[in-house]
Amino acid sequence: MPRYLGDDFILPQLTPNNTPWYTSGEITIQFCDDCGHAQHPPDEICYACHGSNLSFRAVDGTGTVESFARVHHPLHPALKEHVPYVIAIISIDGAPGCNAQGNVVNCGANDVAIGQKVRAVFEEAVDPQTETRLLIPQWEPAE
Amino acid sequence: MHGEAVVVGVGESTYYKHGGSPDTEFQLACTAIRNAVADAGLELSDVDGLISYMDYRNSPLRLADALGLGDLKWSATPWAGGGNNSSATMHLADAAVSAGHAEVVVCFRALAQGQFQRLGSGAGLMGGTAPEGLAWGLPYGLMTPAQECALQTARWMHDHGVSQEALASVSLACYANAQLNPRAVRHGRPLTREDYHDSRWIVEPFHLFDCCMENDGAAAIVVTTPERAKDLDATAVPILATAQAKGPEIGIYAFQERWFPSMYYEGVAEQIWNRSGHKPADVDVVQMYENFTGPVLMALCEMGYCEPADVEAFVGDGRLEGPDAAVPFNTSGGNIAEAYIHGLEMVVEAVRQVRGDSTCQVKDVELSLAVGGPGYAPGSAVLFGPAL
Numbered sequence: 001m002p003r004y005l006g007d008d009f010i011l012p013q014l015t016p017n018n019t020p021w022y023t024s025g026e027i028t029i030q031f032c033d034d035c036g037h038a039q040h041p042p043d044e045i046c047y048a049c050h051g052s053n054l055s056f057r058a059v060d061g062t063g064t065v066e067s068f069a070r071v072h073h074p075l076h077p078a079l080k081e082h083v084p085y086v087i088a089i090i091s092i093d094g095a096p097g098c099n100a101q102g103n104v105v106n107c108g109a110n111d112v113a114i115g116q117k118v119r120a121v122f123e124e125a126v127d128p129q130t131e132t133r134l135l136i137p138q139w140e141p142a143e
Numbered sequence: 144m145h146g147e148a149v150v151v152g153v154g155e156s157t158y159y160k161h162g163g164s165p166d167t168e169f170q171l172a173c174t175a176i177r178n179a180v181a182d183a184g185l186e187l188s189d190v191d192g193l194i195s196y197m198d199y200r201n202s203p204l205r206l207a208d209a210l211g212l213g214d215l216k217w218s219a220t221p222w223a224g225g226g227n228n229s230s231a232t233m234h235l236a237d238a239a240v241s242a243g244h245a246e247v248v249v250c251f252r253a254l255a256q257g258q259f260q261r262l263g264s265g266a267g268l269m270g271g272t273a274p275e276g277l278a279w280g281l282p283y284g285l286m287t288p289a290q291e292c293a294l295q296t297a298r299w300m301h302d303h304g305v306s307q308e309a310l311a312s313v314s315l316a317c318y319a320n321a322q323l324n325p326r327a328v329r330h331g332r333p334l335t336r337e338d339y340h341d342s343r344w345i346v347e348p349f350h351l352f353d354c355c356m357e358n359d360g361a362a363a364i365v366v367t368t369p370e371r372a373k374d375l376d377a378t379a380v381p382i383l384a385t386a387q388a389k390g391p392e393i394g395i396y397a398f399q400e401r402w403f404p405s406m407y408y409e410g411v412a413e414q415i416w417n418r419s420g421h422k423p424a425d426v427d428v429v430q431m432y433e434n435f436t437g438p439v440l441m442a443l444c445e446m447g448y449c450e451p452a453d454v455e456a457f458v459g460d461g462r463l464e465g466p467d468a469a470v471p472f473n474t475s476g477g478n479i480a481e482a483y484i485h486g487l488e489m490v491v492e493a494v495r496q497v498r499g500d501s502t503c504q505v506k507d508v509e510l511s512l513a514v515g516g517p518g519y520a521p522g523s524a525v526l527f528g529p530a531l
Contacts, residue, residue, distance in 0.1 A: 004283075005283075005284050009282070009284070010271065010272065010273050010281045010282050011271060011272050011273070011282055012272065012273050012278035012279075012281070012282050013272045013273060013274050013275065013278055015275045015278070017275070018275070018278050018279070022278075039394075041279050041394075041396060047392055047394070066298060066398075066400075066403060067294045067295070067297050067298035067301075067403070067404065068294070068297065069290060069293040069294050069297050069346050069347050069348075070344070070346065070347045071284060071290060071346045072343065072344040072345060072346060072347070073289075073343075073344075073345045073346065075284075075286050075287060076284075076286070079284060082284075084344075085284055087283060087284060087285045087290055087294065087346075088294075089294050089298075089398050089403065091400060096400075097392075097399065097400045097401060098400065099398045099399060099400050099403055100279075101279055101280045101283055101285050101396075101398065102283050103283050103284070114297075114298060114301050127272075128271060128272065129272070136282060
């Protein structure tokens with residue numbers, strides 16, 4: 001899928017914490033092996049039991065729009081042709097407490113609502129430094 | 144109760160529109176510090192401590208030599224956040240002075256946004272990739288505090304049935320009060336409710352007039368001991384209570400489910416009211432850091448002023464406007480209409496209200512509250528007064 005904000009728009013620099021999110025092609029969440037706590041964004045220590053036995057696991061790839069906002073002021077030259085665009089906070093099914101930042105795509109900017117069910121879709125890109133294939137999680141209306 | 148440290152001087156540079164300062168940021172800082180120290184009736188060589196914000200560019204070493212300060216014994220910045228550093232500087236100054244680590248501490252903030260760009264402009268974000276920390280939002284076009292606070296505000300408005308009119312009321316109060324303040328960048332530029340609604344969207348639910356300005360300028364505050372203050376002509380304004388607070392599991396991003404939506408002020412409220420023995424209704428005048436209007440409403444509720452369901456009536460009908468307001472609020476015009484010196488100018492105004500020399504002076508002020516920037520933990524606040 002082409003990118004919501006254009007194929008030339010800012011890409012993430014890959015790190016050990018964000019590589020699963022941006023390359024796995026699934027909604028991949030960090031869980032604590034000791035206490036089961038889910039956390040997003042990932043970190044090097046579990047925020048619940050404070051241990052460091054953490055691993056990544058894919059969840060179903062569905063979620064709910066907790067909030068959204070239409071952005072009208074383009075902060076980057078590449079955004080001028082994309083405003084208004086929708087930024088959103090999505091709670092992720094199967095990962096209690098985890099809210100992710102993203103866009104709601106494949107619908108109009110006026111077709112997003114708080115409480116709306118969404119499912120993950122993935123934008124394709126290539127990391128310019130490592131030439132790793134990126135699959136950037138996005139969300140589209142599920143109904 | 145505290146009261147072991149007192150404010151004896153406040154000062155500022157001229158406040159300019161973004162890019163309008165003929166002076167550099169460092170020169171602006173020096174001007175504000177000189178003015179505040181002179182206001183206290185002290186000499187620059189009396190200053191033995193400096194406190195600023197966490198990302199400051201003006202080194203204490205450089206300032207000390209440029210200004211001819213005394214031998215520095217204390218330098219500090221708050222631990223995180225952003226605009227919350229405003230009231231947090233008073234927390235650090237209170238700690239330093241009360242414990243005797245330094246006797247004359249200057250808190251300052253200087254900004255020359257023409258010289259140094261800032262986040263609201265997308266500065267530094269134009270490269271092709273987003274580094275760790277920014278990589279969770281930037282690829283989605285989630286780039287600024289306005290957008291982050293819009294997401295918090297939109298959900299809170301949805302949950303509590305708050306309309307756009309409540310946001311407008313905050314901005315209108317700042318503009319109305321700035322018309323009384325010749326220092327204000329928006330002095331002589333009154334705003335009507337119609338102007339507000341006609342202004343362009345930045346990110347819904349924020350119009351242009353829901354957002355703080357971007358300015359060049361500097362502000363400074365001098366804190367010392369009550370004993371030292373006795374020798375000065377300046378009115379001494381006690382720091383009655385001050386606090387920073389962070390609850391559990393806020394995370395490093397402001398969207399964790401346990402707190403979303405929140406401005407992180409419940410812990411600040413608990414400490415401020417417990418330490419002072421007061422409650423919101425006792426406070427004569429409040430300055431609330433407006434990065435954006437929505438977060439002000441949320442922080443007002445979290446500080447205990449009213450319930451979210453009642454906030455529209457609480458701030459409506461001009462109840463925040465002018466020296467005789469039901470709830471005297473942002474009496475200098477605040478970040479929205481006086482100048483955006485990251486809220487330190489609002490702490491200055493809170494002090495002036497106790498001294499009785501505000502341009503929008505509330506009668507017989509004994510308790511004056513300044514609440515720091517909302518939306519980024521830890522929150523902060525400082526309660527001043529009554530004057531010694």
